[in-house]
Ligand SMILES: Nc1ncnc2c1ncn2[C@@H]1O[C@H](COP(=O)(O)OP(=O)(O)OP(=O)(O)O)[C@@H](O)[C@H]1O
């Protein structure tokens with residue numbers, strides 16, 4: 140009858156997974172089409188990327204139609220639209236890849252010298268050979284000032300967002316308006332503001348001043364993003380917590396914020412991305428210094444963007460190579476920071 | 490022997506017998522050797538069920554025995570859960586819905602679903618919610634307004650909302666929202682309708698309305714309904730299937746004519762369950 144002599148348990152499968160075998164024809168078509176279009180471009184009067192595209196698009200449409208011809212009209216439309224999206228994505232990906240590639244290929248030259256990350260420019264000039272001097276001072280300065288800005292801005296930005304979405308205080312319209320306007324402040328104005336207050340007050344350039352100027356730019360990004368993220372938390376969750384007798388602050392701290400932890404981390408990442416490459420606000424606040432300094436209050440501090448800016452002005456072969464390496468170093472530093480932040484915030488469940 | 494609707498009835502228990510049944514009754518849907526896993530957790534084991542066309546089958550069993558999981562496998566919703574896996578086949582018109590050449594979106598259009606928790610689209614009005622499926626699947630309908638009125642009437646909601654079709658779907662009460670979701674599922678005219686405890690948020694009046702609707706719908710579609718309410722199972726279903734997990738993976742204990750399952754079940758556990766002695 141029932142559960143006597145159960146059949147042996149079959150292996151779990153996932154029939155919905157796309158297998159390589161299923162996409163192989165499409166990939167083959169894309170590759171074959173690309174090569175064929177290349178051949179046509181080389182052999183005929185058509186030239187350049189747009190010429191290639193003019194050949195590739197019809198090949199890919201006709202090929203897709205042939206591949207999906209047995210599956211009906213809906214499947215054909217599906218395949219063509221899918222192909223179109225992949226093609227457009229590929230095209231829009233091209234500038235990003237080419238940008239990255241340029242920075243990497245140009246910057247690797249100088250960056251591959253160990254001294255580039257282990258020494259500063261105290262005793263070398265921008266035109267010296269690449270085995271002398273380095274960007275340690277700029278790297279340390281950038282990390283210091285970005286950290287100062289992040290330490291100030293992350294709590295402040297999240298608190299602002301909590302005030303606007305959770306506390307819903309009387310001033311929330313005003314707060315939101317101010318944050319909104321702050322995101323429109325030109326970065327040089329942020330520098331000027333800190334210059335006229337902190338730098339004039341302390342009577343010297345400093346890393347602290349640079350960090351404060353960056354914080355002004357970072358705050359609106361963090362606050363706005365965190366606000367949008369908090370708005371996505373369903374009210375059911377808040378109700379559930381209130382119904383357990385939790386006060387509002389505990390609800391926010393233990394229910395709402397943990398729910399959107401990875402979103403809050405994203406707001407921080409976007410904020411750091413906003414400021415890491417800023418030059419203008421540092422011009423009048425941290426200025427530039429050739430030696431590595433770890434103190435945020437004792438005189439000017441170098442930064443990767445400012446160092447790059449100076450190197451480009453010298454305009455020699457070696458200084459250009461150094462400038463590219465600086466850009467690459469900045470990219471790498473930001474990449475490492477983001478990877479760490481993502482790892483700490485934990486994987487998203489979805 | 491014939492059941493209330495005059496279908497020729499036969500006991501359906503295991504595949505072999507189900508095949509014997511299918512020679513006489515057309516299949517609305519058929520599940521063969523269904524297993525389900527969530528990562529390593531084996532949630533459902535070797536379920537074979539035959540759903541005759543235009544009948545109502547009730548799935549009953551204690552909480553956590555895999556009824557919802559089974560239901561979601563029937564219209565390819567299981568795969569949305571990361572790490573979920575399965576085995577077996579689900580036959581619609583003799584074709585396996587898990588065949589790689591099958592477009593899952595078309596399957597879900599033919600096998601509709603009503604969820605336990607009402608989930609109207611909050612940004613759409615009541616009227617827009619009803620025809621949402623029509624719009625999303627780009628179906629052609631003669632008259633949008635007629636579809637709206639017909640589906641809302643069949644779901645037992647028309648009288649309450651006919652004057653505020655332009656209000657947002659979220660502005661309704663929980664029970665009204667659920668009936669709106671049923672109307673939405675009906676609007677695309679599925680061949681099979683899966684319902685996961687559709688009445689758990691409804692008052693007795695709305696429940697009765699829904700049950701009448703189910704009876705009405707079963708003239709033209711195959712309905713599979715999960716319910717924890719034994720009276721409801723007895724009232725609406727032609728066939729019943731009893732699931733149980735007792736420690737291991739969930740499995741089918743017994744299935745057959747509802748009248749038989751409730752009076753002379755072959756398994757002691759079924760008898761205990763339908764009479765409310767455990768679970
Ligand atoms: N998303 C999921 N991830 C992991 N395990 C799950 C998931 N959904 C269900 N399960 C497990 O699968 C088993 C069956 O769950 P299912 O939801 O199908 O039960 P059910 O019979 O519908 O119960 P109920 O009557 O309470 O709705 C349970 O042991 C459950 O813990």
Ligand SMILES: [Mg+2]
Nearest residue numbers: 556557558685
């Ligand atoms: Mg369930």
